Amino acid sequence: MCNVTIVDYSVYLPESRIHVKEAIQQVKADGVDFQTSDSEYLNKGFELVPIEEELDLEQMIATVCRPILRRALQMNVQIAAVIFASVTNNENEERNLFDNLADEFALEAVPFIPLEEYACSTMHLSLCLASNYFMLPCQQGEGILFITADRAKNSYERSDTFMLFGDGASAALYMRGQREGQQTLASVMRVDGLVYDLAPNRIQLYYSTFYLGVRQAVRATLNESGMHIAQIALVFCTNLGTHVWSMLATVLKVPLERFYNLTLAQDGHIHNTDILNNIDHAIRTGLLKPDYFYMTISVGFGGYYGCAIHRYVKEVNELCI
Template identity: 35%
Template structure:
């Protein structure tokens, strides 16, 4: 047995000891067909009075080129596009839901408070507990992973559904000093015992000092947050007895290229290990970054069966999320997604 095979076998034994908490058993992303050059995004925000500190070259250096923009569908319609394939499979296979989480950063008017009403009725989920999370953070994906563990502890036979939708309602939504954001929607289905992606360890942390709005503390966080990312990654791996050499990829949020290159340098690993392939085209699509990049990695062959990988998110509001997963594609019956 070669060194690589021995390392993989050892990693497998450590993973078995951790006994994966649950699995991701479905993944769907809706991205608008329209992509807008960042020059147009900057121009629109400029005309509305956004106080720019940087120019287009600055955002290009960070890795942004175009942005996904939805100009036809409503927030609800976007969410339904992403949800539909997973919901249909739940109906076909008799998968029962224990709870639904819905995350979005878009401001929703009072009359849209029952955003899910039509979908709940369509899929006969009126009695399933629904938890909307508005403006939580760009690490909401990992926060929901943490929350899912509680549901499985109460009822391991019911699935958890995580749905996201983000739709800009003003030119300011698409840009700030740190990144350029786009529109998107996604849906992920989590189950205790079944799924293509086994989740072994989940970490979620908040840097509480950011929330007091002290300018000096905010500047300090923005200058040093990459160390927080490094720390949570190493803690996640350490809990499973893993090292970075056991990991194929780090699937991360589309915050900006410089951030992940800095983290790679701090960890002394190649920048190519950090996977954010959709950022150049879509921008930072908030709650859908991880599902979108993971879907891209699978379709492009960047992840192979048996590979271990990390997912990592960070919010400029001071939250960090990280999880260790293994890609274990299940064999499905013909006609099932």
């Protein structure tokens, strides 16, 4: 694969939060068959759910994209493509959400690629797509902008049978083989090959077997990078709860303490924003240090799993072309 570097990123979470007890009460009142009790959900490490009350989805996207695009413009980075992922917005209007930004930054002719079907594993799919693109002859200074944003419009977008979903947005700028930033040394996607729907028994089946797909993805990524799991300082995973991380730690033979858990209680699960939010939080708290090797793992409902190994070289948000 061609090494991809995350040279810039941005995360937006709303200030407003509601307690999981209130969120569960709301979705049940609206007819969602939520099958986890308040106490069970709290025991998984969840406490609050971010709720966007002021910005619409287009404004959330602009909030994370505008600072990245401004810095890219200053450094003469040419945006070659925009990759967009939204679990809650699937009404084929994704391009419209980016039109004003495209006008502002002269990106009207840039390909806009909406990714669906991969649920909360889309960040790793975007890394794989970017790697394939950068293997082709391309101009110096080209970058790919990855955007993900979700804002639940109703209780059926706020939850499924077992999980609550928060609102949030994030974006990342990918470039080929940069010396500074979040270097991606290997990235792998795996697919179950099974078909899931929203029937509770099928969802339960998924949650009880998905770790097998994650293990395959992790093993393939380690093989591709030539690294051993003991070299990984931190694991940033989709925020699915401490019970899931404990299972994965056992299967992967990784100490549970390496799974980054400091955003779980306050931020919960925010679809594809989880991983960038966790990385950003770890950098700001000083727990992710320069030259650390770390692993990212994404789990997408429907049987999609992503894994990548990265090296944190320097603070991002400082483009080095």
